[in-house]
Amino acid sequence: xxxxxxxxxxxxxxxxxxxxMNCSYKTSINNLQWYRQNSGRGLVHLILIxxxxxxxxxxxxxxxxxxxxxxxxxxxxASRAADTASYFCATANFGNEKLTxxxxxxxxxxx
Amino acid sequence: xxxxxxxxxxxxxxxxxxxxxRCVPISNHLYFYWYxxxxxxxxxxxxxxxxxxxxxxxxxxxDQFSVERPDGSxxxxxxxxxxxxxxxxxxxxxxxxxxxxxxxxxxGTRLLVL
Numbered sequence: 001x002x003x004x005x006x007x008x009x010x011x012x013x014x015x016x017x018x019x020x021m022n023c024s025y026k027t028s029i030n031n032l033q034w035y036r037q038n039s040g041r042g043l044v045h046l047i048l049i050x051x052x053x054x055x056x057x058x059x060x061x062x063x064x065x066x067x068x069x070x071x072x073x074x075x076x077x078a079s080r081a082a083d084t085a086s087y088f089c090a091t092a093n094f095g096n097e098k099l100t101x102x103x104x105x106x107x108x109x110x111x
Numbered sequence: 112x113x114x115x116x117x118x119x120x121x122x123x124x125x126x127x128x129x130x131x132x133r134c135v136p137i138s139n140h141l142y143f144y145w146y147x148x149x150x151x152x153x154x155x156x157x158x159x160x161x162x163x164x165x166x167x168x169x170x171x172x173x174d175q176f177s178v179e180r181p182d183g184s185x186x187x188x189x190x191x192x193x194x195x196x197x198x199x200x201x202x203x204x205x206x207x208x209x210x211x212x213x214x215x216x217x218x219g220t221r222l223l224v225l
Contacts, residue, residue, distance in 0.1 A: 030211050042218035043154070043202060088154065092211055097142065097167050098156035099214055 012108040019076045021105040023089030113137045115217035132188045134203030143186045144204040193224045
């Protein structure tokens with residue numbers, strides 16, 4: 001798999017349920033960032049977790065990072081219709097500045 | 112809340128024409144980037160810019176592309192001779208310090224090359 005691959009590719013859940021998305025990567029990272037993209041629109045930054053952190057929270061979002069498994073998860077609790085979007089993880093490696101994006105998870109919240 | 116802005120939101124051009132995409136990064140940010148997203152594909156890094164020079168670029172960023180910070184606020188991406196495969200959404204981003212920090216993205220310019 002390529003650097004930054006999310007699974008599942010698509011997820012549909014009922015409003016109020018929790019949504020979990022996973023991201024795997026291949027190389028050592030400095031940090032991992034999660035972004036949201038509404039259809040055809042810009043990328044909205046959600047949360048950044050550094051390689052020496054294991055868990056971070058922001059409102060209804062919880063992100064975990066397991067550097068030994070080279071994976072991260074994004075949990076959205078008590079989902080809302082407005083959470084419908086594509087979610088991308090992006091990794092920043094040591095020594096360079098670019099973000100490498102994953103393929104994304106398309107999340108649909110069913111009212 | 113400060114945000115990155117981009118103009119135009121949409122641009123249609125003929126193959127072989129030059130286009131300039133414009134961005135206004137967040138005012139106190141020092142690092143600037145361009146990314147692109149071909150429809151249905153991943154967001155891809157093009158170039159990063161710091162202290163008035165390119166600090167990193169990808170293989171995509173060939174001689175047809177150039178970036179410039181013409182004044183204290185604007186950051187531009189120029190494509191000299193557009194190709195059909197340049198059709199994509201182009202995102203500008205900026206970050207406060209090094210590229211290891213949060214990158215804030217603009218809303219994008221959708222470029223269509225005919």
